[in-house]
Amino acid sequence: MKYILMMNTMKAGHGVPEWPQKDLRAHIGFMMAVNKELHERGELVSAEGLSFPDQAKLVRAGKDGRPVTDGIFPESKEFLAGFWIIDVDSPERAYEVAAMVSAAPGSGGAPLNMAIEVRPIMTGPPPDML
Amino acid sequence: MTKQWDATCEHLLRELAPQVLGSVARRFRDFSSAEDSVQEALLAAFRQWPQEGVPENPRGWLIQVACRRMTDQARSEIARRERETAVAAETENVASLLEIEADMDPDDTLILLFMCCHPALSPSSAIALTLRAVGGLTTAEIGTAFLVPEATMAQRISRAKQTIKASGTPFRLPSPQDRAGRLPTVLHVLYLIFSEGYTSSVGSHLQRFDLAREAIRLTRNTKTLIPDNAEVAGLLALMLLTDARRAARTRPGEELISLDKQDRGLWDRVEISEGIELLTAALAKGAVGLYQLQAAIAAVHDEAKRAEDTDWPQILALYELLKRVSPGPMVTLNHAIAAAMVHGPAEGLLLLRALDTDPRLATHYRLASVRAHLLEQTGDYEAAIKHYRIAAARTTSIPERNYLITQAARLSGE
Amino acid sequence: MKYILLMSGTSAGVEAYRAWSKEDIDAHMAVLRRISLDLTESGEFVATQGLAGPKEAKVVRGEKNGVPATDGIFPESKEFLLGYWIVEVPNAQRAYAIAGRISAASANIPIEVRQFATHEVKSQ
Numbered sequence: 001m002k003y004i005l006m007m008n009t010m011k012a013g014h015g016v017p018e019w020p021q022k023d024l025r026a027h028i029g030f031m032m033a034v035n036k037e038l039h040e041r042g043e044l045v046s047a048e049g050l051s052f053p054d055q056a057k058l059v060r061a062g063k064d065g066r067p068v069t070d071g072i073f074p075e076s077k078e079f080l081a082g083f084w085i086i087d088v089d090s091p092e093r094a095y096e097v098a099a100m101v102s103a104a105p106g107s108g109g110a111p112l113n114m115a116i117e118v119r120p121i122m123t124g125p126p127p128d129m130l
Numbered sequence: 131m132t133k134q135w136d137a138t139c140e141h142l143l144r145e146l147a148p149q150v151l152g153s154v155a156r157r158f159r160d161f162s163s164a165e166d167s168v169q170e171a172l173l174a175a176f177r178q179w180p181q182e183g184v185p186e187n188p189r190g191w192l193i194q195v196a197c198r199r200m201t202d203q204a205r206s207e208i209a210r211r212e213r214e215t216a217v218a219a220e221t222e223n224v225a226s227l228l229e230i231e232a233d234m235d236p237d238d239t240l241i242l243l244f245m246c247c248h249p250a251l252s253p254s255s256a257i258a259l260t261l262r263a264v265g266g267l268t269t270a271e272i273g274t275a276f277l278v279p280e281a282t283m284a285q286r287i288s289r290a291k292q293t294i295k296a297s298g299t300p301f302r303l304p305s306p307q308d309r310a311g312r313l314p315t316v317l318h319v320l321y322l323i324f325s326e327g328y329t330s331s332v333g334s335h336l337q338r339f340d341l342a343r344e345a346i347r348l349t350r351n352t353k354t355l356i357p358d359n360a361e362v363a364g365l366l367a368l369m370l371l372t373d374a375r376r377a378a379r380t381r382p383g384e385e386l387i388s389l390d391k392q393d394r395g396l397w398d399r400v401e402i403s404e405g406i407e408l409l410t411a412a413l414a415k416g417a418v419g420l421y422q423l424q425a426a427i428a429a430v431h432d433e434a435k436r437a438e439d440t441d442w443p444q445i446l447a448l449y450e451l452l453k454r455v456s457p458g459p460m461v462t463l464n465h466a467i468a469a470a471m472v473h474g475p476a477e478g479l480l481l482l483r484a485l486d487t488d489p490r491l492a493t494h495y496r497l498a499s500v501r502a503h504l505l506e507q508t509g510d511y512e513a514a515i516k517h518y519r520i521a522a523a524r525t526t527s528i529p530e531r532n533y534l535i536t537q538a539a540r541l542s543g544e
Numbered sequence: 545m546k547y548i549l550l551m552s553g554t555s556a557g558v559e560a561y562r563a564w565s566k567e568d569i570d571a572h573m574a575v576l577r578r579i580s581l582d583l584t585e586s587g588e589f590v591a592t593q594g595l596a597g598p599k600e601a602k603v604v605r606g607e608k609n610g611v612p613a614t615d616g617i618f619p620e621s622k623e624f625l626l627g628y629w630i631v632e633v634p635n636a637q638r639a640y641a642i643a644g645r646i647s648a649a650s651a652n653i654p655i656e657v658r659q660f661a662t663h664e665v666k667s668q
Contacts, residue, residue: 004593004595006625015519015523016519016522016523016531016534016535017535018519018538018539018542019539020539020542021536021539021540021542024532024535024536024539028532028536048548048660048661049528049660049661050548050658050659050661051526051658051659051660051661052523052524054523055658055659056656056657057640057656058654058655058656059549059640059643059644059647059654059655059657060644060647060648060652060653060654061644061645061647061648061652066641066644067640067641067643067644067647068644069640069657079658080550080658082661095602095604095612095614096612098602098604098606098612099604099605099606099612099613100606101606102604102605102606102612111606113606114605115603115605116603116604116605117601117602117603117604117625118601118603118604118614119595119596119600119601119625120595120596121593121595121596122593122594122595122596252634254587254634255587276632277546277590278590278632279584279589279591281584281589282583282584282587282589283587285584285586285587286587289586289587329664329665330662330663330664379665386665526659526660526661526662527661527662527663527664527665528661528662528663529663529664529665531661
């Protein structure tokens with residue numbers, strides 16, 4: 001069964017993490033190791049990171065059919081930073097992977113305890129929303 | 131008698147593909163349908179040859195299967211008409227097969243290259259079509275290489291062929307004058323394929339087709355077909371001299387290793403030798419073009435035993451030449467780096483100021499990252515940290531972002 | 545360049561959508577399917593996904609002992625992802641044009657456009 005795991009952890013105006021080198025290396029290494037493990041277990045469908053929120057745009061259709069873009073978002077908005085799509089045997093395994101990702105080390109090596117949103121992905125008939 | 135399928139057979143199929151396509155396209159005077167038919171013949175070969183063995187005449191086999199598809203298609207179109215026509219087409223087909231096999235033009239691959247790298251095509255379309263028609267890759271392989279679904283890639287190729295059809299391009303070699311004008315586009319497409327393969331080989335856990343190797347193979351073939359051209363040789367040299375460093379660019383568990391910190395023992399000396407040999411021969415021909423200059427710069431780096439042995443004055447001179455041959459913001463940026471290595475970081479920073487007003491570069495991450503690097507060299511750590519972080523937030527490359535954040539952290543002293 | 549086009553909504557918004565007539569919902573689905581087909585035709589389509597409602601969503605954090613702590617609470621007013629398209633296009637303008645079309649087909653709700661980060665390295 002497929003799931004999408006989303007990290008909605010970026011806020012506008014916040015820059016890149018400013019942790020010590022050792023902690024950055026640990027974080028990057030941790031994420032690479034997670035992807036490697038998921039890949040080796042045949043669970044990784046895709047893993048993507050997104051560009052920073054200051055480049056994000058909201059788009060609506062304008063009166064003449066041309067898109068109208070603006071870059072104004074609520075200050076409190078938590079932007080999608082990246083996501084994994086995994087193919088696993090059970091919802092429990094999906095939550096296990098999410099918990100693993102959530103505990104990625106941050107500043108001082110402490111687990112970040114990020115909130116990871118886990119949603120099932122449909123492979124069957126289209127859901128009634130989209 | 132058939133031969134056992136082994137590791138070399140895939141390579142054989144890819145080498146044969148453009149030859150087969152050339153023959154079939156010329157015969158049926160329909161590049162687009164011929165290209166589809168040859169792709170199907172290739173797929174059939176991939177399915178059948180591992181089980182049944184490689185036929186004694188592999189090219190003939192491919193031509194036969196491709197022609198059958200062409201006539202099947204034609205037949206289904208005329209099926210509504212009289213039977214005689216269908217029978218006539220069938221008997222005509224048998225004779226044609228032998229003729230087609232014999233009617234092979236050594237220029238076919240070159241004709242295809244010029245056709246696929248048509249100036250009317252967008253770079254991504256030209257790349258996709260070239261990889262299929264000239265490279266003999268399957269649609270699925272190209273899709274995987276570019277991380278795009280097969281159906282999407284099939285459509286890109288189909289639309290590219292429609293564009294070519296609409297342009298009325300005949301299936302023959304362009305005139306020598308036209309060839310001279312069209313060659314830069316061909317080389318550019320090959321260079322883009324190489325870049326895509328080389329730049330995406332970092333940190334990727336996915337099994338992607340080795341586009342860099344494919345670009346080198348296609349460029350080698352191009353050089354065989356156009357043996358006296360200094361820019362073709364220059365491009366091949368550039369690819370080899372760059373590819374030679376591939377193994378040293380990353381360490382397991384780490385993403386990006388900058389040129390000055392790479393373990394040069396991991397560089398491929400064979401590729402470097404070949405690159406330098408090609409370059410030397412090309413430079414001797416007189417006219418110095420874009421690829422030769424870039425190859426020359428790569429050669430200077432590759433010849434240095436250690437980073438500190440790099441002949442920066444020579445690199446600076448080459449960038450000064452490059453600025454005249456092919457001016458642009460990236461060249462200016464690289465020139466500034468070289469100037470800093472020769473005359474000191476303050477000189478480099480001065481040159482960067484000119485770029486602050488260039489709209490193409492002012493918000494580009496590389497301007498910030500080069501500035502950060504030079505500021506670090508002047509000892510202004512606070513400013514360097516600031517610009518490393520600005521660059522990190524701007525770049526869309528994950529390995530670059532990680533590298534830049536780490537540089538900032540390093541300077542922050544912990 | 546790859547972009548992701550995100551369509552989000554709130555529980556209230558989804559309830560309102562569910563109250564549309566069947567014809568209107570079917571018509572909406574048809575337009576969205578058409579957009580995906582057109583994107584395949586143009587060679588720009590990478591992926592699309594509709595997501596299940598927030599009732600099946602979980603927010604997971606890693607507990608110290610490694611046991612996942614889940615909670616499935618999405619406040620009424622909180623926005624959640626309904627679905628997305630991933631496209632590969634030559635520039636941002638084309639991504640915005642596609643997003644505009646999706647928005648127009650969907651009662652003009654705003655579509656968030658984000659560029660993918662890549663694993664590419666230009667230098668060295």
